[in-house]
Amino acid sequence: MPELPDVEVYRRYLETTSLHQPIRRVEVESPGVLANTSPTGLARAIRKRAFEAADRHGKYLFAGLSDGGWLVFHFGMTGFLRYFQGEDPPGHTRCLISFDNDAHLAYVLPRKLGRIALADTRQDFIAEKQLGPDALAVDRDSFRQLAASHHGGVKAWLMNQSILAGIGNVYSDEILFQAGIHPLCKMEQLTPSHLDRLHNATTEVLSAAIDAEADPQKMPASFLLPRRRRGGRCPRCGGKVERLRAAGRSAWICPGCQQCPGA
DNA sequence: AGGTATGTTAATTG
DNA sequence: GCAATTAACATACC
Numbered sequence: 156m157p158e159l160p161d162v163e164v165y166r167r168y169l170e171t172t173s174l175h176q177p178i179r180r181v182e183v184e185s186p187g188v189l190a191n192t193s194p195t196g197l198a199r200a201i202r203k204r205a206f207e208a209a210d211r212h213g214k215y216l217f218a219g220l221s222d223g224g225w226l227v228f229h230f231g232m233t234g235f236l237r238y239f240q241g242e243d244p245p246g247h248t249r250c251l252i253s254f255d256n257d258a259h260l261a262y263v264l265p266r267k268l269g270r271i272a273l274a275d276t277r278q279d280f281i282a283e284k285q286l287g288p289d290a291l292a293v294d295r296d297s298f299r300q301l302a303a304s305h306h307g308g309v310k311a312w313l314m315n316q317s318i319l320a321g322i323g324n325v326y327s328d329e330i331l332f333q334a335g336i337h338p339l340c341k342m343e344q345l346t347p348s349h350l351d352r353l354h355n356a357t358t359e360v361l362s363a364a365i366d367a368e369a370d371p372q373k374m375p376a377s378f379l380l381p382r383r384r385r386g387g388r389c390p391r392c393g394g395k396v397e398r399l400r401a402a403g404r405s406a407w408i409c410p411g412c413q414q415c416p417g418a
Numbered sequence: 419a420g421g422t423a424t425g426t427t428a429a430t431t432g
Numbered sequence: 433g434c435a436a437t438t439a440a441c442a443t444a445c446c
Contacts, residue, residue, distance in 0.1 A: 239446060268426075305434090316425095323425070
């Protein structure tokens with residue numbers, strides 16, 4: 156589920172498994188996943204170097220190379236990393252990085268919707284992708300300012316990576332549920348106090364999801380996320396959750412607990 | 419068989 | 433220019 160919390164878990168995984176080991180070889184099984192390079196370009200950029208840092212911005216994972224460059228991973232809807240030794244790569248491995256110590260890092264992407272890119276600096280990449288600030292790095296006043304310059308539905312706003320980076324369909328539902336706000340509310344309807352509730356919910360939901368290692372089973376009992384399915388019940392009022400269309404996606408809500416201000 | 423799926427981008431329409 | 437909608441991408445699961 157690669158939204159901000161999932162990618163943060165991947166970042167920690169990369170950091171604990173894959174730093175400081177020289178890279179011996181790179182095999183690209185699906186060249187289509189390379190965004191701005193080729194298999195030989197990728198090999199030239201990372202072979203004989205090591206990952207020295209693991210950073211994240213929104214849904215993007217940055218692996219810092221010993222020469223100062225960056226390898227950037229995006230995971231689409233289904234991707235993940237797997238570090239292993241002495242066994243076969245997982246199915247749907249699209250790129251395999253092998254280290255001098257005979258361990259391997261697999262970039263696994265069943266649906267091929269993610270991408271690997273090279274970047275000179277994180278800032279260059281973030282600017283080129285026109286990403287907004289990381290959703291966990293925005294304070295109350297900045298959050299209000301970002302809200303003031305937009306119209307349209309609040310769920311679409313939360314998921315717009317150019318405004319806030321890192322929130323996708325699942326966590327936008329959770330944030331709106333925790334804030335008690337309906338996904339189709341217009342930004343211009345939200346009062347400063349609603350925006351503060353939304354900001355608090357954003358910070359708390361993303362932090363709690365990271366603490367739960369992005370595993371729905373470990374999340375707080377107050378979370379809607381594990382009940383986000385047909386027949387699910389609201390953890391707050393026990394009512395049935397409902398599905399509707401918002402921002403071109405399925406949005407799950409508790410109609411009793413989520414309203415627009417003034418409605 | 420058809421609908422749905424955690425993302426991004428491009429095209430289209432209002 | 434902005435907001436909303438749809439299609440496309442590729443694959444898996446119900």
